[in-house]
Amino acid sequence: MKIVTWNINSVRLRAPMVVKLMREEAPDIICLQETKTMDEFFPRDVFEAEGYTHIHIAGMKSYNGVCILSKIPFTQTDIHSRVGKEDCRHVSVSLRSPSGSQVTYGGIPSGIQKLDIHNLYIPAGGDEPDRDINEKFGHKLDFINEMRDFFAANYTANDNVVTLGDFNIAPREHDVWSSKQLQKVVSHTPIEIEHLSNMADSIDWQDAVRHFVPDEEKCYSWWSYRNRDYTKSNRGRRLDHIWVTKPLISRLTSYRVLTEYRALEKPSDHVPVMIELA
DNA sequence: ATGGTTGGTTACCAA
Numbered sequence: 390m391k392i393v394t395w396n397i398n399s400v401r402l403r404a405p406m407v408v409k410l411m412r413e414e415a416p417d418i419i420c421l422q423e424t425k426t427m428d429e430f431f432p433r434d435v436f437e438a439e440g441y442t443h444i445h446i447a448g449m450k451s452y453n454g455v456c457i458l459s460k461i462p463f464t465q466t467d468i469h470s471r472v473g474k475e476d477c478r479h480v481s482v483s484l485r486s487p488s489g490s491q492v493t494y495g496g497i498p499s500g501i502q503k504l505d506i507h508n509l510y511i512p513a514g515g516d517e518p519d520r521d522i523n524e525k526f527g528h529k530l531d532f533i534n535e536m537r538d539f540f541a542a543n544y545t546a547n548d549n550v551v552t553l554g555d556f557n558i559a560p561r562e563h564d565v566w567s568s569k570q571l572q573k574v575v576s577h578t579p580i581e582i583e584h585l586s587n588m589a590d591s592i593d594w595q596d597a598v599r600h601f602v603p604d605e606e607k608c609y610s611w612w613s614y615r616n617r618d619y620t621k622s623n624r625g626r627r628l629d630h631i632w633v634t635k636p637l638i639s640r641l642t643s644y645r646v647l648t649e650y651r652a653l654e655k656p657s658d659h660v661p662v663m664i665e666l667a
Numbered sequence: 668a669t670g671g672t673t674g675g676t677t678a679c680c681a682a
Contacts, residue, residue, distance in 0.1 A: 398682085399674055423682085425675065451675050452682095513682055525681090557682095614672040614682090658673075658682085 390461075390499075390666045391416040392506070394553040394629055396611075396659035400424035400454070403657060404432040406650065407458075410661055411439045414647075417460050420508035422555040424454030431456070447477040455480045455508050455554070469539075472531045478510040479536075501549050509536065509554035518578045526575065529557070533584040540591035546635055552594065553631040555659065558585050561599070563607045564627035576626055594632040597664045601644045611659045612651055619651060629662045640667045 393416040397403050400421060407419065419441070424431065428448045436444060441458040445466040448454040454477045457463075465483040470476075485503040512532055515525030536552075544550055560582045562568040571577040588594070602608045609625025616622060633641065647661040 402674075423674090451680085515681090616671075655673095 390418070391663055392551060392553070392631065392666070393419045393661050393663045394422070394508070394555070394631055395419065395661040396422040396510070396555040396629060396657060398423045398425070398657040398659065400456070401426055401430065401432060402655070404435050406653060406657070408435060408439055410647075410650075411436070411441065414645075414661075414663065416663060418506065419458040420506070420553055421456050421458070422454070422508070422510040424448050424456055425451060426454060445480055445482055447480045449475075449477045453477045453510055455510050457482050457506065457508055471535055472528055478512070478532070479507065481505060481507040504549045504551070505544075507550070507552040507554075509552060509556065511536075511554070511556045511558070513557045514575045514581070516575060518573060518575050518580065529575075529581070530584050533581075533588050537584075537588040537591045540588070540594075544592045544634070546593040548592070548634055549636055550592065550634045551631065551637070553629075553662075555628055556585065556630045557628050558582065559626040559628055560585055561604065561627075563605060564609070566607070566609075566622075566624040566626070571626075576628060589632065593635055595635060595638055597631040597633050597641055598627075598644050598646070598662065600638065600641055608646065609648075610646055610662050614658050629659055631662060631664050633664075633666075637666060641665070642667050 426448050428446050436458050443459040443462050446456040447468040463482040464485045467481045469479040483505050512529040514529035515523045517523040520527035558581050559565045559577050565571050565577050608627050610627050610629035612619035612625045643665040645663045650660045
């Protein structure tokens with residue numbers, strides 16, 4: 390089972406790039422962030438025509454917006470409001486057998502009876518990393534705390550759960566081009582990293598990409614638009630993540646960060662990140 | 668310390 394996360398930065402503008410991803414990589418499940426459109430304008434038919442007939446959307450005008458596109462049917466879908474706002478930053482789906490038998494995949498029992506997927510678009514947090522003068526930063530920290538409590542309240546570390554999305558935090562030294570120069574830059578500050586670490590502790594989340602990529606190796610999923618040539622300076626950050634619970638670790642068979650998508654004509658500033666679960 | 672670019676909406680906001 391291939392699962393992708395991608396901040397698409399306007400799903401209407403870049404639906405053709407999603408179709409390219411569908412045709413070339415054939416993921417089973419694609420989770421998008423920053424779709425930036427109301428549900429009535431979501432290009433549902435374009436994706437249905439590619440075989441992604443199970444679509445769960447939470448969109449709004451202009452900002453945010455998340456969705457899950459799937460070849461596999463859902464048994465439950467939820468839209469979660471976070472930090473008292475209906476701002477379309479968290480959707481989830483369940484894949485499970487109502488009879489209690491195993492979820493089948495290609496007609497074959499998977500050995501799993503239940504798998505939940507949570508797609509998150511964590512607030513970017515503004516420019517100033519101080520909640521007393523920047524309420525966006527406070528919103529970001531509160532959002533992460535709420536996710537920590539949500540996971541702790543709804544799951545145990547033995548459940549099969551995936552959470553992924555644009556977390557807007559690059560937590561590790563080699564998730565950024567220069568950890569030293571980004572200490573006070575929102576996305577890499579110690580306070581954000583500590584909050585994200587607490588969220589990870591909730592049900593012992595495991596970083597699926599760092600499962601494959603050594604700690605000392607640079608790994609990025611985002612490059613700013615504010616550079617003439619993103620390849621020259623290569624000042625990237627790993628803002629997009631896929632986490633799995635411990636029972637799924639032994640099923641992880643591969644990962645990919647599709648960096649070539651940053652070089653397309655009119656690209657998103659984020660690239661797709663994919664894992665494969667046996 | 669500053670400004671650099673993009674998307675959505677449509678006169679700036681968010682990233």
